[in-house]
Amino acid sequence: MKIEIISKNCIKPSSPTPHHLQFFKLSDQHRRSSDFHSNLTFFYPAHNIINGVDPTTNFVIKSNRLQQSLSQTLTSYYPFAGRFQNDEIIICNDDGILFIEAQIDTPICDFLNHPDLMSNTHKQLVLTSINSIDADADAGKTMETSIISKGYMILVKFILFSCGGTVIGISMTHKLADLASMATFLRNWSASCRLDSNNILPDLHFIGQTIPDPGPNNSSAPTSSGYKFSQSCTKEYICKRLSFSASKIEQLKSKVIDVLEKSEEDDQYSKPSRVDVVVALIWKSAMHAAASKSRDQEQNQKFRPSTMLYSVNIRPRLDPPLTEACIGNLACQFLMMVEKESEMELHELVKKLGAMKHYADKMGKKFQGDDQQVVVEEIITNVEKERNDFFMKNHKKNAIFYFCTSFFRFSLLEIDFGWGKPVLVTSPSTSEKHLVNTIVLMDSKVDGGIEAELNLWEEEMSVFECNEELLQFAIVNPNII
Structure with a gap:
């Protein structure tokens, strides 16, 4: 199964983050957390077609809706669009999150009806800060290097199957949010995308605290949480x-x-x-x-x-x-x-x-x-x-x-x-x-x-x-x- 990258976009909040919220200090337990990404993939069947248009046009309509509503949602989730200054502080500078459009030349039913194939290949449907992805020809380097250097908190991959079925793969840093926070974000984003008039974003409380500008020389060494468990992956x-x-x-x-x-x-x-x-x-x-x-x-x-x-x-x-x-x-x-x-x-x-x-x-x-x-x-x-x-x-x-x-x-x-x-x-x-x-x-x-x-x-x-x-x-x- 080969995934072809169509486009790469950086989605920024629709409204700028106020100056007094631009420096966010993580709590102690967040600073001690490992910076790996939690991943989720959502599979939507081919019969979910908007206005009966052809699959490619339908995909474009959906993608535009996803990106616009994502931009709106990030206004409330402003730390998610920021960058780590160090192991302790997030600069909420609206640098944005990565949104990739891609396509696969097989129908989604072939994928879902072959569980062994899915088990071995569906990790290609999400992005993380460390997995190897198609080469970035313009930059002359792998997408992996590009992602790490830009420090995205959230990575989204929207994929079109040949039949019109789609997959949304989302990857979020565990250092900033757990699954419960990830689910809340997804519910708010999806409600905004489907133009739900009853969707009222709650007054969010981020674990940590807003602080004054700490200055460019501020640094914080990673804090050890004690025993570190590691496991070799030399086997499959x-x-x-x-x-x-x-x-x-x-x-x-x-x-x-x-x-x-x-x-x-x-x-x-x-x-x-x-x-x-x-x-x-x-x-x-x-x-x-x-x-x-x-x-x-x-x-x-x-x-x-x-x-x-x-x-x-x-x-x-x-x-x-x-x-x-x-x-x-x-x-x-x-x-x-x-x-x-x-x-x-x-x-x-x-x-x-x-x-x-x-x-x-x-x-x-x-x-x-x-x-x-x-x-x-x-x-x-x-x-x-x-x-x-x-x-x-x-x-x-x-x-x-x-x-x-x-x-x-x-x-x-x-x-x-x-x-x-x-x-x-x-x-x-x-x-x-x-x-x-x-x-x-x-x-x-x-x-x-x-x-x-x-x-x-x-x-x-x-x-x-x-x-x-x-x-x-x-x-x-x-x-x-």
Whole structure:
């Protein structure tokens, strides 16, 4: 599959940012955050045609609407159109974000009906600050170099398939915003694009503070958050989609609840959520796949400890809770660990997930104060310290790390730019530095269902996707349409 670049545009806010807002200082937890890009792709089918015109003209109309409404939306999200001066300060100078038009010479149905093809190539549908893209002939260098030098906070790619279907790929720096902020931005942008008269932008609150001009010599060295997890990507990893129907999830829940109710332990986790049981099954199946490959390579190693970092949105856990208008990176990673083989049982993993969520709720209520930004900082700093202390204490145990994030309740399948809702939303991993063993959960198009994306080493994925217990409840790489 070859993507041809049609045009590249820099979209600036429709109104200039006032002078008193032009220097924005990040909060401490944002300064410590890694500067990687979070990615989302939205697939819109060919039947979403405006005014019945031909696909190319239709694409031009849509693209113009996207760019105009994006410019209008950026006026309220002015830090998104700025540039980092250093690791601490954003200059909100309206330099803009990158918008690329592209086309593919195949119909979108060919792409969506071949899940293996999609798993291996759909990372080409988004831009990041580090992935390799078509050469920039005018500049005589790769697009990769151009993007890095210009420091875009947001990168958008609008792609036309030969049938008229389209994809919107968006990439946003995680240093400035988490998924909740990204979803709020997308809802506001899409409402503006479809000319929704009821769309009233909320009074946004950016985590950080506006400051006077710090001067050209101001600098700030990156602040260490303690233990740094890194993972070599010398091997190939592969992405697969998993689909869990509502009925299968209920069967899985019943299976877990039966075991929990028969145990004589505390019954506070006897009613797990549908997310809990799905994550537990994926985690268990992935650990079994890793253990299987370990047995192949090292006959004496039948089990390796496992640690999962679970990303939690702390906004709703505060008292009072923060609203979606609070823009920033407020996702906190809580951890769970499997230290012995008996803890790999499904109900044991569900209990760990329940305990983790209970602890996250407790942390949200532990810190109180009138200044909620200070409260947020205290929570994240406390959790980071506990996590780093844990890593320092347990790093010699050679544990396998897994990472899980949930896109539930963000209504991504409702993002309508004026030509209908997407048939699919994905979160492709595009960077070779992106951590393998990542689980991303999303709402299903069918009520009550769950979709999951999973990255594993290629040899482990071949074992994982044949797991008999997993296949009782999930479909691996199902067709989309």
